[in-house]
Every structure is written in C-alpha cells, then in structure tokens.
Amino acid sequence: MGRILALDFGKKRTGIAVTDELQIIASGLTTVNTKELIEFLKNYTLNENVELFLVGEPKQMDYSESESEAIIKPFLKILKKEFPKIPIKRVDERFTSKMAFQVMLNSGLKKEKRKNKALIDEISATIILQSYLYSK
Template sequence: MRIMAFDYGVKRIGVAVTDPLQLIATALTTVHPEDIWTFLGDYLQQEAVETFVVGQPLQLDGTASESAPHVIGFVRKLKKTFPTIAVVEVDERFTSKMAASVIAQSGKGKKKRQEKGLVDTVSATIILQSYLETKSFF
C-alpha cells in the first residue's frame, strides 16, 4: 500500500506518493483543487493508499497561516470522502524554500525553476519524505 502526500494550495495541490513498499517518495502531479476529488477517485481505483499526509501551513512561530482554513477544510473532506484511509498532518514550514533549492541544484533552467507546479510537487515530495523519516523512528 502506498502513502500519498499533499502540498495544499488554493491554486494548485502538489501530490506525491510512495512506492508500494513505502520506501521512496516520488513527485506525482499537480492538481487544481476543484479537480482533486475526481483525481483521487480515479487514482484509488488503480492503487491502494493506506495514509494521506497533508502539509500543515504554519507560521515561523508555529501559529496557523492564512491558508490554514483551506487546509482544514481539505482534511475534513478527505476524512469524510475516504473514511478508511488514515489522514496525518505534518508541519510544512520551509518546504517551498527547500523545494526551490532542490530544483535549483538539479540544474534545471531558470524558466523551469520558476514553474509553480514543479515547486508544489517537489514540496509534496519533501513533506512525504519527512513523514517517512519520522515514521521509521517509531
């Protein structure tokens, strides 16, 4: 069974998944928030997902950011729509900056590095990778 992670944004949701053995996090796609439910329905018909990991948008001081209400609504609908799949929320502070850094180090051209969708999928991958690392300690 796979684990799927989301970097939720009001314009785009970055999506990443693990391999079936839950060892490697891989960027999957970027989906518009209106299309995420159709996307998930289709994906879950093809692949088994055990856990959804959602990045929690927090300020530096640990308080909720202005996008937090959107994420709370997304998490609530995930739990209601897919009640058999666990939902875990993780701190996503710095993931966008880390994603931009990873993309820059990858040698991609400036135009590619500025693609917001790429940053979102890499952010989702970083969220998932950090979840996998903390999970391996327990």
Template sequence: MARIIAFDYGTKRIGVAVTDPLQIIATGLDTIHPKEILEFLKKYLQTEQVEAFVIGDPKQMDGSPSDSAQHVKGFSTTLKKHFPEIPQFWVDERFTSKLAQETIMKSGLKKQDRRNKERVDTIAATIILQYFMEEER
C-alpha cells in the same frame, strides 16, 4: 503494503507525492487544481491501494497556524468525507516550498523550467512525504 499519498495544499494548486508500495521512496506524482483533486484521487484509488494521506500543516515561524490553515482544514474535512477509511496524518510544512525551490535551483534546469510553480508544489509534497516517512521509521 499500500502507498502513502502526501499533499502540499494551496488554493490554486495541490502538489501530490506518493510512496512506492513498499514505502521506501517518495516521488512527486502531480500538481492538481483543487477542484479536480477528488476526481483525481477516485481514479487513482481504483488502481492503487493507499494506506494513508499526509497533509502539509501550514504554520507561521512561531508555530501558530498560518493564514492558509483554514483552507487546508477544509481540504482535510473533504478528504475525510469522501475517503473515511483512509487515515490522515499532518506534517509541519514550514520551509518545504523554500527547500523545493533550492532543490530546483541545484537541479541544473533552465531558468524557464525553474519558474514552474507546479514543479515547486510537487517537490514540496515530496519533501512533506519524506519528513513523514523519516518520522515513522
């Protein structure tokens, strides 16, 4: 089996999470600047097989697209252009950042470490990936 990569896309940072090769566990991988994501993925794909991309779908509380949806769609288009052989799946990302912040609060990290926004993005991507894996089972 190959890994699955999930993205919590933001215009400043992209949280990235990945499964193990057996697709049992989702783990935060990194937080990448949007301008560096393609190079990051190209390097990653040189050493790892990836079966699918999972993208967090930003929505309002009523289910309509959020303001950032156009940026995420552009990111999706870029992924399709550069990695056409890797299918994409979308997962509703409402509440993932809030859940990520709650997870960090409960982790016992020092206040300074809890403020790290990159950590929130990586955990949010992990939550998106976990949602996807649960839906697939």
C-alpha cells in the same frame, strides 16, 4: 502495505507525491488543479492501494496556524467524508517551497523551468512525504 500519498494543498494547485508500496521511496506524482483534486484522488485510489494521506500543515515560525490553514480545514472534512477508511496525518510544511526551489537550483534546472509553480508544488509534496518517511 499500501502507498502513502502526500498533498501540498494550495488554493489553486495541489502538489502530490507518493511512496512505493513498501513505503521506502518518495516520488513526485503530479500537480493538479485543486478544484479537481477529489476527483483525481477517487480515480487514483481505485487503481492503487493508498494506506495513508499526508497533508502539509502550514505553520508560522512560532508554530501557530498560518492563514492557509483556513482553506485546508474545509478540504480535510471533505477528504474524511470521501475516504473514510484512509487515515489522514498532518506534517509540518514550513520551508518546503523554499527547499523545493533549492532542489531545482541544485539540479541545474534552467530559470524558465524554475518558474514552474506546479513543479515547485510537486517537489514540496515530495519533501513533505520524505520528511515523514525519515521520522518513522
């Protein structure tokens, strides 16, 4: 089995989470500048067996597309082109940022660390990945 890599794609930053090779545990990996994301993924997939990309799918409360989808669709085309052998699945990411902030609160992080948007993005990617694993 290969790893599953989850992406909480954003205009500036993208949070990344990954499973172990048995696809049991979801862990935050990092947050990267979105402009450097494809290069990061190329380097990562050279060293690790990635079986699936999960990309968060932002939706409105009525399940319609959110405005963010407009920046995600072009990225998905590039991702498919650069990694044609790795399938891509979309996962509803509504409320993941709020859930990530709550995780930070519950874990006792100080106010200064809770302002770290990169950490919120990484935790959001982990929540996306964990929700996918639960649904399998």
